[in-house]
Amino acid sequence: MRALCWEGVGKLAVRDVPEPRIRAEGDIIVRVRASSVCGSDLHLINGYLPAMREGDILGHEFMGEVVETGPGVRRHKVGDRVVVGSVVACGGCWYCRTEQYSLCDNSNPQPVFTEKLWGHSPAGILGYSHAAGGYSGSHAEYIRVPFGDVGAFGVPDGVPDDSVVFASDAMPTGWMAADFCGLTGGEVVAVWGAGGVGQMAARSAQLLGAERVIMIDRFPDRLATAAERVGVETINYAETDVLEALRELTAGRGPDACIEAVGMESHDVGPTYAYDRAKQAARSQTDRPTSVRQAIMACRKGGTVSIVGVYAGLVDKFPLGAAMNKALVLRMGQMHAQRYIPMLLDRLAAGEIDPGYLATHPISLEEGAKGYELFEKKQDGCLRSVLHP
Amino acid sequence: MTNNGTRWAVLGVTAVTAVGVGRAVARRRHRHQPERQDGWYVVRRGVTVDRSRDGVIGFWTDRERLDRALAGWATLEQLDDRRWRCVARDRAGGDTEWRAEITVDGPGTLRWRVEDGPAPQEGRIELVDAPQGRGTEIRAELRYRSGPVRRVFGLIGGDDPDLALRDALRRVKSLIECGQVMDTRDDPSGRSPRQEKATDKVREKLMTGGRA
Numbered sequence: 001m002r003a004l005c006w007e008g009v010g011k012l013a014v015r016d017v018p019e020p021r022i023r024a025e026g027d028i029i030v031r032v033r034a035s036s037v038c039g040s041d042l043h044l045i046n047g048y049l050p051a052m053r054e055g056d057i058l059g060h061e062f063m064g065e066v067v068e069t070g071p072g073v074r075r076h077k078v079g080d081r082v083v084v085g086s087v088v089a090c091g092g093c094w095y096c097r098t099e100q101y102s103l104c105d106n107s108n109p110q111p112v113f114t115e116k117l118w119g120h121s122p123a124g125i126l127g128y129s130h131a132a133g134g135y136s137g138s139h140a141e142y143i144r145v146p147f148g149d150v151g152a153f154g155v156p157d158g159v160p161d162d163s164v165v166f167a168s169d170a171m172p173t174g175w176m177a178a179d180f181c182g183l184t185g186g187e188v189v190a191v192w193g194a195g196g197v198g199q200m201a202a203r204s205a206q207l208l209g210a211e212r213v214i215m216i217d218r219f220p221d222r223l224a225t226a227a228e229r230v231g232v233e234t235i236n237y238a239e240t241d242v243l244e245a246l247r248e249l250t251a252g253r254g255p256d257a258c259i260e261a262v263g264m265e266s267h268d269v270g271p272t273y274a275y276d277r278a279k280q281a282a283r284s285q286t287d288r289p290t291s292v293r294q295a296i297m298a299c300r301k302g303g304t305v306s307i308v309g310v311y312a313g314l315v316d317k318f319p320l321g322a323a324m325n326k327a328l329v330l331r332m333g334q335m336h337a338q339r340y341i342p343m344l345l346d347r348l349a350a351g352e353i354d355p356g357y358l359a360t361h362p363i364s365l366e367e368g369a370k371g372y373e374l375f376e377k378k379q380d381g382c383l384r385s386v387l388h389p
Numbered sequence: 390m391t392n393n394g395t396r397w398a399v400l401g402v403t404a405v406t407a408v409g410v411g412r413a414v415a416r417r418r419h420r421h422q423p424e425r426q427d428g429w430y431v432v433r434r435g436v437t438v439d440r441s442r443d444g445v446i447g448f449w450t451d452r453e454r455l456d457r458a459l460a461g462w463a464t465l466e467q468l469d470d471r472r473w474r475c476v477a478r479d480r481a482g483g484d485t486e487w488r489a490e491i492t493v494d495g496p497g498t499l500r501w502r503v504e505d506g507p508a509p510q511e512g513r514i515e516l517v518d519a520p521q522g523r524g525t526e527i528r529a530e531l532r533y534r535s536g537p538v539r540r541v542f543g544l545i546g547g548d549d550p551d552l553a554l555r556d557a558l559r560r561v562k563s564l565i566e567c568g569q570v571m572d573t574r575d576d577p578s579g580r581s582p583r584q585e586k587a588t589d590k591v592r593e594k595l596m597t598g599g600r601a
Contacts, residue, residue, distance in 0.1 A: 018577045054579075055584055091567065092567035109592075110592055110596050111559075112597070136573070
């Protein structure tokens with residue numbers, strides 16, 4: 001079969017690779033119908049998380065059709081249209097039993113890297129480097145999905161592939177970001193990053209009761225899309241002092257909750273950003289925490305900072321004093337896909353969330369490298385390239 | 390170098406740094422050494438399994454399920470009331486075989502002693518209820534004999550009993566909780582056979598931990 005493979009830092013190519021096989025009773029094989037690029041792939045492609053091997057197949061946000069099932073699979077049959085959570089969860093450990101699927105104890109077969117880096121190993125993730133288990137990804141014609149009964153979900157009729165594909169990752173990540181905020185109704189929520197996850201977080205915050213959502217980015221087309229599609233207020237940080245603007249918009253209080261949906265390659269203007277770039281280039285810090293710093297400084301006293309942008313290692317100048325003395329709640333994590341996907345599919349079918357507009361660039365598998373380039377450089381209004389193998 | 394004062398200052402700083410680093414390395418090495426008792430190396434490791442004690446014991450007594458779970462990793466054969474023969478499979482060839490005597494000391498406690506294996510070893514397993522309904526703690530104590538030279542060569546070759554114990558406990562937990570031990574070595578990739586072989590070596594280090 002054909003698959004989009006990582007060939008070294010910044011290099012991708014489509015190669016012929018063997019087809020996946022059923023390896024365990026609970027496995028299913030899915031023919032991929034739609035597989036989205038994701039901002040967190042860029043950290044892998046660009047070598048910021050040094051756990052890729054040449055030939056690894058990328059992609060973790062996808063949907064498709066079941067073509068084969070292991071003998072232990074009960075919930076799915078050949079021909080079912082399914083969406084699959086990016087996080088691999090066994091369904092049998094304490095973390096899975098308590099719906100903290102991205103912390104699954106058993107799904108990362110190569111836990112040593114993350115145990116050394118983070119103290120414990122979280123769950124494996126499909127197509128997400130050898131730190132996350134070394135699973136083959138979804139930018140391919142077929143993919144093996146372990147624990148198919150736990151990780152794959154039947155898709156309601158009538159919802160297009162290019163909408164439902166985002167129920168794999170962007171929607172549950174955005175929902176979890178808003179869920180972390182503990183919204184009870186009437187809050188002001190600020191969201192850093194107007195990409196797919198940020199826009200889903202904004203919509204989720206509205207559905208969970210936020211009265212106002214303010215989105216921060218520097219790309220006018222993304223901010224315009226968010227304002228039009230989600231109904232958010234916007235701040236362009238390239239033109240405006242974000243902290244000043246947020247204070248102004250909230251009459252001095254600061255947002256009740258701040259969602260960070262940017263991650264370790266965060267961008268800013270000014271000398272601090274140059275300093276972060278230099279440290280990251282010299283490998284003396286792995287991540288650039290610009291937007292996390294801003295979120296902590298902007299958040300109202302006693303508010304919540306929710307981090308769903310992906311960070312891998314060490315950051316510099318983390319404003320712990322601000323977080324401590326303002327009594328902030330910091331919540332963060334990879335999303336618990338399996339907890340949220342069924343509810344999100346219901347909301348998709350009911351039309352409460354429609355992420356289809358994120359798929360600005362539907363492309364073939366062979367155009368995958370170009371799709372990532374458009375996405376990384378934010379060219380041609382690209383919010384997401386969605387591969388159709 | 391401008392004068393003797395500067396030279397002595399640099400030498401002094403270098404010497405102090407060297408001593409400090411040496412002491413730190415020695416302390417760290419000491420902390421990572423296994424305990425020694427009567428000529429045995431002793432390591433203690435534990436893992437929490439999200440099942441009741443009866444559930445954990447039941448896993449080992451249901452032979453059909455156990456054999457299915459162990460398929461591809463190891464085979465167990467009961468020779469008599471207390472003696473077992475175990476063969477651990479190695480994908481690269483060279484399976485390891487040993488016979489062990491297993492004695493049940495009481496509910497949730499057993500001891501084993503390897504009769505003819507790769508290294509003299511014995512151990513003890515205790516099952517304890519984990520707090521807050523978190524299941525069962527499997528606490529293992531492994532005692533093995535090894536000389537300093539043999540141990541160093543074992544560590545270099547990745548053949549460390551401590552690592553093997555940690556790996557075994559992780560596997561046991563996974564088998565009990567989800568019926569399989571995950572393995573992505575045969576997942577498709579765009580690698581050549583030579584690249585795949587090199588990647589498999591990296592995978593093995595990430596599965597079992599390299600040096601402790």
